[in-house]
Amino acid sequence: MIYTITLNPAIDRLLFIRGELEKRKTNRVVRTEFDCGGKGLHVSHVLNQYHIPNLALGFIGEQNRPEFLDILNKRAISHCFFVEPAKWTRECFVVISETSSGSTMMPEAGFTVSQKNKEKLLFFIKERVQKDDYVVIAGSPPPEFTLDDFKTLFSAVKETGAFLACDLSGEFLLYAAKNGVDFLKPNEEEVKILGHKANEDVLQNIRLLMGKIRYFVVSLGKKGSYVAHNNKIYRVIAPQVTEKSDTGAGDAFVGGFIAGLFENLSIEEVIRKATSVAASKVQYMDSSTFSLEEVEHFKKEISIIEVEGM
Template sequence: MIYTITLNPAIDQLLFVKEDVQKRKTNRIVKTSWDCGGKGLHVSGVLSQFGVPNEALGFIGSQNKEQLYRILAEKRISHDFLMEDGVATRTSFVIISETSSGSIMMPEAGFHVSMANKQAMLAQIREKVTPNDMVVIAGSPPPGFTLADFEVLLKTLQHTGCFVGCDVSGDFLQLAAKRGVDFIKPNEDEIKALLADETADLEVAIRRLAKQIRYLVVSLGKDGSYCAHDGKLYRITAPQVAEKSDTGAGDCFVGAFIAGLAKQLPLSEVLKRATGCSASKVMHADSSTFSLVEAEILQEQVEIKEMSIDVI
C-alpha cells in the first residue's frame, strides 16, 4: 500500500477570470469550481489515475468535511483522515486567467492540530504501515506543527522499515535529508542550501547529497530535472509545451514517480513517465489536472542522459 500524508490539506476554490487581475478594475469571475488542495492529496490523485492503491492520511476540520469528502470521491481518493473538531479545513483561493498563463494562489493558514491528533497519527502509522509499504509526506505543515513534531513523525515511519518520501521545503527538507529518507525532490537552490554551499556546482552538489538519499530528484522547472540513484546520475530534459500553469506540476511528477516505483518499472521508464505527466499538467490551468493520453505522447519526447555518480 502507498500512503500519502498531507499535514495541512485545503479545499481549493478555483476562480476563473477572463484576463489577468488588475487593481482598480472589476475583475469578473466567469466560472468557479472546486478541487482538493495540498501536495499529498495531489499525489494521491495521480496514484489513483494510474490505478495504484493508495490511502490519504492527514488532518482535516469537522466543519466542512462533507465538502472535502465529495471532492475526494470524485477523484477516487481513498482516505482515513484524523478530524479536528470545531474548525474548518482551510480554503485556498486560486485565481486563473483564461487568456494568459499562471495563476494567483491565496491560501489560508489552516488550523492548529491538537496534541491528541498528533499522537493519533503516530498510532495510526504504527497500526497501518508495514515494511512493504511506501509513505509520501508532501506539502507544508499547519500552524504549530513544529520541526520536533516532524522529526518524531519521520522516526516513527522509519522505524516501520517502509519507504519514506518527502516533498517538503525549508527546515523540514533539511531534516528529511539529514535523516536520510528514501526520496526527496529539492529544486536547484534548495539542494545547494542543503549542503550549505551556495557556490557549489549543481552536479557536484547532487553527487554529494546522493550518498545519503536513495532517490534524489532535483527539479529544474521547464528545463527538466536530475535524478541520482544507485551510483548513477540521470539528466532528464523535459518536452517543451504551451504553458497554462506550472502549479501542481511537481506534485504530478512525484505521484507518477512513486507509481512507477510501486510497479517496479525500470528507472528510465519511471523518469520518462513522471516527466511526461508533469508536462501534461503544465498544459492545464488548474493545479491538479493532467491527461494520461497526453502524458504517454509527451514521455516519448523526454531525453535522458545517464552518467556515473563518481565521474566529476
C-alpha cells in the first residue's frame, strides 16, 4: 500500500480566460472548473491511473467538506482525511489562458490544524503503516504547523520502516535531507541550499547529498532532471512538448516515479515513466490530467545519460 500525506490540501478553482492575464484590464473568465489541489493528492491520482493501491491522508475543513470529497470521489481517490470543525479547506485560484501556455496560481493559506487531529494522523500511521508500504509526504504545511510537528510526523513514519518519499520545501526539505529519506526531489536552486555550495555546479551539490538519499532527484523543469541512485548520477533530457499548464507537473513526476518503484521496474524504466507522466501532464490545462497512451509514446523520446559513477 502507498499512503500519500497532504497536510494542506486545497480545492483548485480553475479560472479560464482568453489571452494573457493583464493588469488594469478586465480579464473575463470564460469557464470555471474544479480539481483536487495538493501535491500528495496529485500523486494519488497518478497511482490510481496505474491501478496501484493507495490511500490519501491529511486534514480538511468541515465547512466545505462535501465539495472537497465530491472532487476526490470523481477522481476515484481513496482517502482518510481528518476533519477540522468549523474550518474551510483552502482554495487555490489558478488562472489559465485558453490561447497561450502557463498559468498563475493564487493559493489561500489554509487553516490551523488542532493538536487532536495531528495526534489522530500519528496514531493512524502507527497502527496502519507497515515496513513494506510506501509513504509520500508532499506539499506545503498549513499555518502554524511547525518544524517540530514535522519532525514528529517524520519520526513516526521512519519508525514503521516504510519507504519514505518527500517532496517539500524550506526548512522541512532541509530536515528531510539531513535525516535521510528514500526519495527527495528538490529543484535546481534548492539543491544549492542543501549542499551549501550556491556557486558550484549542480553536480557538486548532488555528490554531497546523494549518500543519504536512495533516490535523489533534482528537477530542472523543462530541461529534465538529474537522478542519483546507487552511486550513479543520470542526466535526463525530457521530451519536447507543447505546454498548456505546468501546474502539477512535478507532482506527476513523483507519482510516476513511485509507481515505477512499486512495480519493481529498473531505475531507467522508473525514470522514463516519471518523466513521461510529467511531460503528458503539462499538455493539459488542469492540475492532474495526463494520458497513459502519451506516456508510452514519450518514453521513447527521453534521453538518459550516465554522467558519473562512483
